[in-house]
Amino acid sequence: MSDFDTLRRDWLAHLGHERRLSPKTLEAYGRDIEQFATFLTHHLDAPPSLKAVAALKPADLRAFLGYRRRDGVGNRTLMRQLAALRSLARFGERSGRLTAAAFAATRGPRLGKGLPRPLDAKAAAAVTRADSRAGEELPDWVLARDAAVLSLLYGSGLRISEALGLRRSQAPLSTADALTVLGKGGKTRMVPVLPVVVESIGAYLAQCPWRLAPEGPLFVGVKGGPLSPRIIQLAVEGLRGSLGLPGSATPHALRHSFATHLLGRGGDLRAIQELLGHASLSTTQIYTRIDSVRLLAAYDSAHPRARG
Template sequence: MSNVLIFANTALMGEIAAWLGALRAERQASEETVEAYERDLRQFMTFLTTYHARPSQLADFADLKPMELRAFLASRRRDGAGAKSLGRGLSGIRSFLRHLERKGLASSAGAKAMRAPRQTKSLPRPLTIAGALDVTEEADAFSTEAWIGARDVAVLTLLYGCGLRISEALALRGNALADPAERSMPITGKGGKVRLVPLIPAVHEAVGRYRALCPFDLSAHETLFRGARGGPLRPQIVQRNMARLRGALGLPPSATPHALRHSFATHLLAAGGDLRTIQDLLGHASLSTTQAYTAIDSARLLSIYDGAHPRARRKPAIDTKP
């Protein structure tokens, strides 16, 4: 939070620290969310410093006007920020204002009156079934050591086979998936929410091979997936390996590790999976988030219909009468 301190007085510094602490302890926000909110507030206070020609003060938040927020969003848009970034920035400011309001130090009315920038909803971009299988089967193609190749296969198989986020897979402890008879395992997702994911034989096989080859201690107090020197495996390594696979397999730029999670949901839905069940498997808090996959499946069904239905394929008769 050192960059924030440049633009804030002592009283405001203390409230920022208390707010970030509450996000972690009470709201159980992930470290990534806390960092993003802190960064957004820092940007806002940088703007206020220029706007008022002095460092930000707690009094600046006591009765924040929509005009000041609109000016901030306009400046961020001029700097190239998109609707998603602007919306998250506004959300972070609102969160801080609610913290101050609960302590009687500010009013959040001005921020509540602001409408978040309209965002265009992009559909998830899954791989094809063939593409997802190719990725999980060829994930060891660039590894110089057998155990590292087995690790890469195991990680990507977990993302596709269980629908895990990359952070969830890399957070698994060393004793996870040690029993091949296990048919499900608990996963702690966003906001500390725990869900059960089923374990298919392919996942047990991939992780079991990695466990057998890994040269490091895989006990409960260590992480399951390890880097080349024995430390926890970093997401950047998985992403870099996926980028190599994209090139080798001729996959589009959208073929990222997270796309395997999208593929898990899309392929389940296409095979007749229930939307509520898929919501639970993904750990989505809202069904509306999961419903994005129905748009993908609808497009697939329409494509099949256009190519297979007799009335869709039949060409209209040509009237030759004058």
């Protein structure tokens, strides 16, 4: 194992044990550094060493970003990869193994300030109903399961990973049973459960053919194992066609819809931040921009003097 590989191993262990990053984030960062190592092997005509990495210039890092862009990678992924490289370099400096100023000096690509695209209330409600997929040749319990997952995304603002991470013992039996959700960075939060969500989960449990262990997953696949997020994504893709929804209709759009509709009905921004599990209020404030856009569009279309 090279000294660069050793540094990479120690850095990932640090992120997992001390920073407590999620397994998915660690997997993405590990993949980012592996792609960087592959690039350097070709770029330098040799596998990377700490000495070679310390000698890199910003031009070398820009060449890596260009290499990744030619593979069709977008700006957000490039920014994440650059953030991973900077984190690795800082860890190397703190441990006395690497001095690499090029990482901090390299500017990343600019990110567009696009807004999340929520569904309107009618469309969001339709996506969460099992009868919206009545024509599909799937078992009733599968349709009920998918509807229950989607109800949690829209009704409680969960991420899809959070919904699929719930255990059978956490299934709410009434609206008095708030959910304790394990979110990003291993942080937990409490979220309320609407009656329609309780009903949807109850319908799924009544029809599920598998015996669910209390500490096993609440939502299972057709063979009884943990449910893949891709199954829920495919379900929403099918609903886009049957309900005539835009391409922006995704499982995560239901979480955006949850926040936007709460804010539109006078919900407190701080409370919405806590419900979503955002570490920073600035992340939640993007929904105020969505609501402003919606109000201005309504004004432009309805006010008799709006068009001059």
